[in-house]
Amino acid sequence: MVQKNLKLVALAVLMGTVSTGCSLVGEHKMTGGGTIDSAGGDKKAVFTFNAERCDGENAKGNVIYRDESAIDFEDMGGVALKAKLDDFGYCTIPGLEEQAENGIACHCEDQYEAQFTYTSNNPEAPGEGVGFACFFDTGEGNGRFNGVVTAMNLVDGPYAGYINHGTMNGNIQSHSCPAKTEDSE
Template identity: 45%
Template sequence: MRLTPMKKGLLVVAGSLAMTGCVKMDGTVSGGGTMHSLGGKGKAVFTVNAQRCDDKPVKGHVNFRDETAIDWQEKGGVAFKADVIGAGLCGPDIGDPADDPLLVCQQACETGMYQVDFEYDSTNPLNPGPGTGFACMTDLGEGINGYKKMHGLVNVIAINAGPYLGYVNGGVVSGNIQTKECPGAKNDDTEATDENA
């Protein structure tokens, strides 16, 4: 497999799986759009919807397609649908992945980013099979609050098992990435304030 300097750098970032990271906090993420292909001439398509709220089971989905990805373009590229198995906003507190890896963000995901961990099934019949991966995303705001007209960033999407092992990408998303508090979180804060009054 040929590694470009960018891909080497991203693999180093993605390879720090066992190192200490931020504890995941409750929150939701949704959105997606197109981003650059991994070295190809086309575009990668990314969508995500995930929720981690109030100790309820994490839920959500990730869809991804990069038909011109280097090392996979001759077999139709990278394409999968995935179920989210871990999610959360990376907070300021530090946790130990040895306790529960799904409660701690990868070192590649910094405070303020939202991380999803997923189990995928390839949708490319030329490269079938299941696998695992993770993605870190940043909500860059909307409208006049957006950063230089950018509304979402996939800091990194990395595949660590399965037919797309070694795929690592990242970049600005043409659409939007939105992170929010869990539904009812503001109401909970209001109720707590009322009770203390």
């Protein structure tokens, strides 16, 4: 258990060092779902999401996440939440004018990030908070997994301090945004 706590602290420090100076940019659409190892527990965490920013400005989508055996939260029935996206995009190093004008700070350089406001689905831990998830699509044909979740970080609210990451047994899929027509502009 001490080793798992040290890993979580190391990941938190890493996330703090990665979070400087990048922006969420571009038009993207992604979906995903599957399981990753629990954050310290003996069960699997379940993660599903849909996220898109196809108009260049507004992000939309949802995140559903459950980790029943999460360390530090197992006595209250674990982590269970439903979230609405506040922002979504590809985290990249700043410098391009477009990034400065359209981007916001991100936490996961060279990956996709979904920033969200969540509501707890666990009656033992009511409330709301904010968090972010970082992930990437590893492509098809990689065995049982086609995606990696590099961070599920709940910043505040009833699950403040929760951090998890791992290879997803499931799929993360990139999709094309719908083509814009002259009528839609």
